[in-house]
Amino acid sequence: MTGSEAPARRPAHTALLAELRRGIAPWTGLALALTVLVPMWSKASQWQGSWGETQNLLHSAAALLGGPLVAAAACWQGGREHRRRTAELLLSVPRGRLAQVTTAVAPIVLWAAAGYLVALAAAFAATAPYTAAGGPSVSVVAADLGFLMSIGFVGFVVGRLVRWRLIAPVSAVCAYVVLGFPGYLDASARFLSPAQEVFLEGSVPVWWFAPVLVTWTGGIAVAVLLGYAARRRHLAVVPLALAITAATVIAHTGEDLFRDDPAVAYRVCTKAAPGTPQICVRADDAPVLPQASEALRGMFSRLEGVPGAPVRYVRNGSEPQDGEAALASVGRGWGITRNRLTDPHRYVYDTALGLVNHNCSAGPGEKGRKQDERMARTTDAVISWLSGEDSPWYPDSRQLARLEAMPDAERKVWLGRFLAVPAHCTPAEVPVL
Known part of the structure; x- marks a missing residue:
């Protein structure tokens, strides 16, 4: 310079x-x-x-x-x-x-x-x-x-x-x-x-x-x-x-x-074990898997031996395939905080809800209303029994008492029929409890 x-x-x-x-x-x-x-x-x-x-x-x-x-x-x-x-x-x-x-x-x-x-x-x-x-x-x-x-x-x-x-x-x-x-x-x-x-x-x-x-x-x-x-x-x-x-x-x-x-986007799953469904989530939610498995253990034990029960639960933004069911949809700040489930009981309840909830309607009229209520009470009883949580909708449900009183083998057969009901159905297709 x-x-x-x-x-x-x-x-x-x-x-x-x-x-x-x-x-x-x-x-x-x-x-x-x-x-x-x-x-x-x-x-x-x-x-x-x-x-x-x-x-x-x-x-x-x-x-x-x-x-x-x-x-x-x-x-x-x-x-x-x-x-x-x-x-x-x-x-x-x-x-x-x-x-x-x-x-x-x-x-x-x-x-x-x-x-x-x-x-x-x-x-x-x-x-x-x-x-x-x-x-x-x-x-x-x-x-x-x-x-x-x-x-x-x-x-x-x-x-x-x-x-x-x-x-x-x-x-x-x-x-x-x-x-x-x-x-x-x-x-x-x-x-x-x-x-x-x-x-x-x-x-x-x-x-x-x-x-x-x-x-x-x-x-x-x-x-x-x-x-x-x-x-x-x-x-x-x-x-x-x-x-x-x-x-x-x-x-x-x-x-x-x-x-x-x-x-x-790729899946991370728990190890497959006899009688225990796999849980699969996106890779960024992998740290939540151990707590999710622990929270869902009771629900999985109740579904063990039920015909048609899912062998895999997934949450990756895509529709579940045959033999799969959707996990509860939780996001960070809305169920997951710093890789921990903030409410494991709610997580189990929502997963059970996604498994058994059906979009069924009998149509208008008094008879249709009664059929819809019967189906809703039945579905609610199944969710409460699977999740082990008291129902916020029908806490005094007689259907839940009947489900709990069933012999184990009979209850598994009935649950298999219930899970086989298509997503879009009529209340008549839902088995009576």
Whole structure:
């Protein structure tokens, strides 16, 4: 480096370091980290143990809450010269307008990125001890970072152009509305919103997800920046054209931006044993298997020797095949917390309900109503007997007493007939108890 080059570069470098240490930029990073972590921590039971759920909520909080925050902070930074009445002074600075703008906004976007990464590291550290399969998506992280930095550049230019002290909070409100509204649409164009909910529970984005999303949001930011600060403003057409192209690809692809994650979708089953059905769940729920097996042991013992009883219970999002039955549908925060069943008794009851519940109806009329009630009481008695739980619907059911009083061999035959009733039936097909 020559002696003439050093003085030209040192002032910009020094100014950037000074801006990184003072003003609202460091507070923006801290505020963003807290804005993301506080709502996540309040819902920790819903995402700890699942990489997909962790990134679902992390993405939503960063984009829908963090995005408007960064826009407001950058907007306030952009209006600083107007508030200090030093805007005219900048005209005498030898550096170009684009370099000035980049130096002024860089601390905001860099601290915003740092705040997001701190929140991301904390969330990943909290979920990692409970995960069993899959992994975090680097593509989603890159897309979120690109969006937070892009909205910072746009907010800064708005602050430079609009000389109104309330423009920063107004820009945050407008950003929140613009980001959140597409989520209520059914069209594939809703995926153009960087805050659109991602589908990472058992899914992964396509390989080109991050480049296209970053091109969409970054292209708009670069176009706005060049249109405002570049000497040759017509150059803004290039990033704008790239952004429009990326937007077309995103809107055309829609939900196909995500595909099944093979690392999570495959089944993990308990070992087969004579007289004991297998339990199969998705790979990410594998840590729940021992507790699920223990909870269902009593139900399995009651069904042992019953003709037509399932040999496998599955929960993987697909319809059970012949010889299979569905496990109770429980999710993180709604029955599973940190790989533990929060209510094993309810888990058994819901599994029994899914096994024997029939969609039967005798039709209108008094006779039909009585038949429907008889069928409902019979089904409820079977569920209560299998699960060992008192019925919330017919706690004084005479049908349950009859079922309990049956000899073991007779009860197994009757239960076999009951399990053989098709899902869509008439009450007359349900054996009388």
